Amino acid sequence: DAGITQSPRHKVTETGTPVTLRCHQTENHRYMYWYRQDPGHGLRLIHYSYGVKDTDKGEVSDGYSVSRSKTEDFLLTLESATSSQTSVYFCAIGQNNEKLFFGSGTQLSVL
Amino acid sequence: AQTVTQSQPEMSVQEAETVTLSCTYDTSESNYYLFWYKQPPSRQMILVIRQEAYKQQNATENRFSVNFQKAAKSFSLKISDSQLGDTAMYFCAFMSGFFYNQGGKLIFGQGTELSVKP
Numbered sequence: 001d002a003g004i005t006q007s008p009r010h011k012v013t014e015t016g017t018p019v020t021l022r023c024h025q026t027e028n029h030r031y032m033y034w035y036r037q038d039p040g041h042g043l044r045l046i047h048y049s050y051g052v053k054d055t056d057k058g059e060v061s062d063g064y065s066v067s068r069s070k071t072e073d074f075l076l077t078l079e080s081a082t083s084s085q086t087s088v089y090f091c092a093i094g095q096n097n098e099k100l101f102f103g104s105g106t107q108l109s110v111l
Numbered sequence: 112a113q114t115v116t117q118s119q120p121e122m123s124v125q126e127a128e129t130v131t132l133s134c135t136y137d138t139s140e141s142n143y144y145l146f147w148y149k150q151p152p153s154r155q156m157i158l159v160i161r162q163e164a165y166k167q168q169n170a171t172e173n174r175f176s177v178n179f180q181k182a183a184k185s186f187s188l189k190i191s192d193s194q195l196g197d198t199a200m201y202f203c204a205f206m207s208g209f210f211y212n213q214g215g216k217l218i219f220g221q222g223t224e225l226s227v228k229p
Binding site: 033035040041042043044045048090092100102104105 | 154155
């Protein structure tokens with residue numbers, strides 16, 4: 001299995017609080033992605049990174065920000081969490097080909 | 112923009128039988144990849160099978176095979192000899208072949224929940 005770790009695995013928070021999810025990889029892959037999974041929508045891309053400090057928006061980026069200060073870490077931040085951001089969040093990594101590897105996901109509940 | 116559609120939210124099949132999951136997609140590109148991912152209750156995303164658009168031959172992986180119809184933009188997954196362990200959510204996904212311009216982004220369908228019954 002690819003070395004990709006998401007933390008935390010579960011989190012419950014309150015509306016209006018900031019939340020940061022972490023994705024850590026040991027594969028030295030260039031590309032990193034954050035997806036959210038919701039019933040009826042599959043997985044949708046939030047943000048992605050194509051290098052250190054190089055990031056771009058995905059399909060559902062509103063309310064989210066990301067940072068990548070090191071190759072191995074990609075952080076997803078919800079500045080002020082809302083109930084609509086209750087979801088399962090997946091990180092994925094990739095190199096210069098079509099093979100992506102996924103983390104085990106973070107279940108986030110915003111109450 | 113590319114889209115992927117899975118029109119079957121739920122399906123069920125008896126153990127040892129064959130089931131086909133449907134997927135259609137929309138793109139103006141000629142070079143791309145298509146995937147089927149399996150997500151069991153553990154939530155892990157597992158790559159089942161991959162198809163390169165420029166290859167006419169349908170991909171197969173053991174009991175899993177695809178029917179790739181490029182002109183119709185259809186990419187169905189056939190599971191033969193279904194097993195209880197095949198119970199999972201299945202996602203169809205698209206990736207542009209222009210990797211460097213598109214950043215290797217996967218576009219997913221809505222998913223099909225498959226139940227294999229004993």
